[in-house]
Amino acid sequence: MSSEVYSYLYEKVLEEGALDIYTESIYMKKNRPSNKISILCNENDLEKFVELLLIETSTFGVRYHKYNRERLKRKFIKINTHYGDITVKLGYYKNKLIKATPEYEECKKIAKNKGIPLNQIFNIINCIINEEYKINLLT
Structure with missing residues (x-):
């Protein structure tokens, strides 16, 4: 193919x-x-x-399996940055916030429009998230 x-x-x-x-x-x-x-x-x-x-596709057959899936409870919020509002996905385990990540497509758009490396956008936004939400995976 x-x-x-x-x-x-x-x-x-x-x-x-x-x-x-x-x-x-x-x-x-x-x-x-x-x-x-x-x-x-x-x-x-x-x-x-x-x-x-x-x-x-070129296939003559399809195999499939049923899998179980566990996922974090999720909540989406907007945070204000000097690039504008960014959507952040919050992940909760046993009602405790353990992960937060900025939405990729929004970060990509900022990187392209501002001529800034995508990695730099992620780093800046992750610093804001960590400061605002004090995410600490060790406690």
């Missing part, structure tokens, strides 16, 4: 509501190199993604 298909497939799968998609380089029977496509989705979307893979 042409490598351009993967980029198209990633976009389409995410637009269709997949939780995530990734590929892995593997070897198939007779030591043939290949790529394994994994799509993480809700169970009620399984048929849609099986059909998508069968129609949009």
